[in-house]
Amino acid sequence: MRKLKSLLLVAFLALGMTGVANAQKVGHVNLERVIANMPETRTLQAEIEKISKTYSDDIAGMEKKLEAKYKKYSAEQGSQTQEVNAQRAKEVQDENARINQAKQTAVQDIQQKQQTKLIPILEKADKAIKEIAKSKGLLYVLDSSIGKGVLVADGVNIYNDLKAKLGLLPDQKPKSATTQK
Template identity: 25%
Template sequence: MTKATLHRTVAVLAVIALTAISSYAQRIAYVNVNTILESIDDYQAAQRDLDKTAQQWRQQIAQEYDKIKGMYNRYQAEQVLLSEDERARREEEIMNKEKEVREMQKEKFGPEGDLFKLRQELVRPIQERVYAAIEEYATERGYDFIFDQSGGTGMIFSNPSYDKTEDILKKLD
C-alpha cells in the first residue's frame, strides 16, 4: 500500500467515523430555573407568604424564649428563699418549657416541619408547571438533555448559546 493510498484510506475512515459520531450527537441545553421561578408572579407571592409566615413563627418562638428567660430570672432571684422541693419543681418547669419551645421550633422549621409542608403546598405546583414547560420545550426542539444551571449541578463551563431560559419564560407567558 502506497503512502497516498494509506492517506486516502485514513481520510475515508475519518469521514465515516465523524459521520457515525455526528449521527449519535446529543442535543444539550441549559436553563436557570431560579431565574424562571423568580419571574413568575405566583412564585413571588408564594415566597412572600412563606417569608411572612416564617417571620411570625420566629416571633412566637422568640416570645416563648423570652418567657423562659423571665422564668429563669425569677427563679434566680427567689432561689435562696425556696425549699428544695420548690427549687426542683421550678427547675423542672423551666426545662419542660425549654423542651416545649424546642419542639415547637422543630415542628415549624424542621426538615418535615410546617414551613416545609407549606412550601410544598405553595411552590410545588409552580415548579411542576415550569418543569412541564421545560419537558415540552425539549420534546418540541429535540433536546436530549436540559440542565439546570442554578441547581449546583457542577457545571463549570457552559456556552451561552445553549441557555434556553428566555425560551422557557416565553413559553410560560
C-alpha cells in the first residue's frame, strides 16, 4: 500500500511538472505591430496613398467642372426657356450621379487592391511566426495586439525574432494634425 501511495505521488508530481513545462511553451507577439512594420506593408500603404490621391484629384476636377457649369447655368437661367432649364437641370443631376459613382468605384477599387495585396503579406507573417515558434519549441503563439483578448503576456515575446526574419522597419510615429498639412 505504501508503494502504491509513493507511485501515485510520483505520477502526480510528474503530471504537474509536465503542465508547468507546457505552460512555458507559450509565446506572444503584437501581430498588428508586425504587419505594420513589414516593408511590404509600408510599400502597400504608399501605393494606396498614391492611388487615393489620383482618384481624389480626378474627382475634385470633376466636381470643379460641375460647379462651374452649375454657376453658369444658374446665371443664365432667367434668359433661357423652361425646356432648356429643365434639360440643364437634368444634365447637372446626371453629372452629379457620375461623380458619386466615381467615388464609389474609387473606394471599391482601393479596398480591392488593398485586400488583394495584403493577403501575401499576412501569409508571409504567418509562415514566419510558425517557423519561429517551431524553432523555439513554442506550442502556442498568442496575438497580444490591443483588443485581442490577451490580458497578460508573460511568455516568450517573438517580436525581435520576427523583426530579424522579416526585416521589420521601426515603428511609425503617429501623424499629428500639424504634420498632415
